[in-house]
Amino acid sequence: MTTSEPLSPVSRTALSVARVRAYESTRPDPLFVDPYAAAFVTAAGLPLAPSGPPSELGRILMAHGILRTRFYDDRLLAVGADQVVLLAAGLDARAHRLDWPAGTRVFELDLGPVLEFKARVLDGLGAVPRAEVTALPADLVDPGWTERLVEAGFDPVRPSTWLAEGLLVYLTAEDAAALLTAVAALAAPGSRVLLEQGRDLSRTPADPALAEMTALWRGGLGPGTGRWLDEHGWKAEVTTLVHLGETYGRPLPDPTIGTAFIEAVRS
Known part of the structure; x- marks a missing residue:
């Protein structure tokens, strides 16, 4: 790992997301192209391809990662705000790969070792951001x-x-509420927040191959995330993963998957 400090267990999950984005970028009909994702994985000394076929949970998480990337890409550009804050930005390369309107400023917040590793890889590639980027x-x-x-x-x-x-x-309900409360204090009327609808962790399938990651899950605000936002000055709209799969021409093999995404507007 080419960082001065090792990545924390939670931060290392960003490499799994980068691997999914690298995989999608090589498809003949990709929903998005992330030209930097493979470089992050390779720089970390990890193989680009998984060691074997994905499990049921692995397939769900892969579909989730691909569809949410495209959904968030679309929504970030459609909203048009010239201030964009990426919380726990990880190895998100949107500042470098999306066609941002002129004058857009992107703030990337994450732990120091993550941002350092990310900057080192992007600098090594000569990547040029398409927005003004502030890494914090x-x-x-x-x-x-x-x-x-x-x-x-x-x-x-x-x-x-x-x-x-x-x-x-990855946050407890208390920490998730505190984080969103802090966001609300800085979000002017008309601001938006994009995030996942929480899940019931008791229904997560057991998977030894993904145990290191799922052991870190704390549940956040759970299935009541949208309701919490509605009760704290936001108006939340929920889009299901199944709907996104149909919208983007990637129908899910299991239509019972309950994962969803939220776009909430500050009132």
């Missing part, structure tokens, strides 16, 4: 990140878009 080392469980974000140039008076991709499931 931050522990999102520490409330001090909000003050540092404003100091870095974020303007809480103007509308903004926030993305919490694959984040809340």
Whole structure:
């Protein structure tokens, strides 16, 4: 690993997401192309291909990662806010691969070693961002990140878009509520937040191959995430994974999958 500090177990899950994005980018009919994903995986010394065929849970998570990437790509560009905050940005390369409107500023928040590793790989590739990027080392469980974000140039008076991709499931309900409360304090009316609808962890299939990752899940706000947002100054709209699969021409083999995504507007 080419970082001065090792990545934490939660941070290493970003490499799994990068592997999924690298796989999708090689398909003849990709829903998106991430030209940097494979470089992150390779730089970490990991194989691009999994060691064997994916399990049922593995297939679900792969479909989830692919569809949510395309959905969030589409929504971030459609919203049009010139302030975008990527919470726990991980190895998200959207600042470098999406066609952002002129003047867009992207704030990437994550732990220092993650941002350092990401910057080193992108710099090595000569990658040029398509937006103004501010990388801000931050522990999102520490409330001090909000003050540092404003100091870095974020303007809480103007509308903004926030993305919490694959984040809340790793937080307890208390920490997830605290994080979204902090976001609300900085989100001007009309701002939006994109995130996953929480899941009932008791229904997660057992999978030894993915045990290291699923053992880190804390559930966040669970299936009541949308309701919590509605009760705390947001108007939430839920889009199911099944609907996205149909919309993007990737119908899911199991239509009972209950995962969903939320786009909430600050009222």
